[in-house]
Amino acid sequence: MLERLDRLPAGRWARLRDDVRRCRLRRGAWYPVLSLGEDEVVVVVRHESAIVPQVYLEIVTTRPNRWTVIADERYAVCPNCAQRVAVGTLPEQMRCGQCSGVFEFEPQPDISTIR
Ligand SMILES: [Zn+2]
Missing domain, CATH: 2.30.30 (SH3 type barrels.)
Structure with missing residues (x-):
């Protein structure tokens, strides 16, 4: 089960x-x-x-299809397999090395609000 x-x-x-x-x-x-x-x-x-x-x-209630960005630790989390990937400047979209899915990023808050 x-x-x-x-x-x-x-x-x-x-x-x-x-x-x-x-x-x-x-x-x-x-x-x-x-x-x-x-x-x-x-x-x-x-x-x-x-x-x-x-x-x-x-x-x-809808399946997430965008990378979550953890701005203060500079990594993104795959919406499909939860793989962590280090990121710097965000590209338009990124392929996950773990599950091969290609996703866009969540809209980011203004850069001045990032801790
Ligand atoms: Zn993935």
């Missing part, structure tokens, strides 16, 4: 909000949502389910 979790047709995806650090989820990576409770969310993390407080998460 556990090894099949990743193949469930998830209708929602979640990632950590930018200011959350104390959690087993990796910054910038999207995780399929198994179920959505009132205060807690069950997500699939490395083939296992994990319960995370809903306030920690940003939740979307």
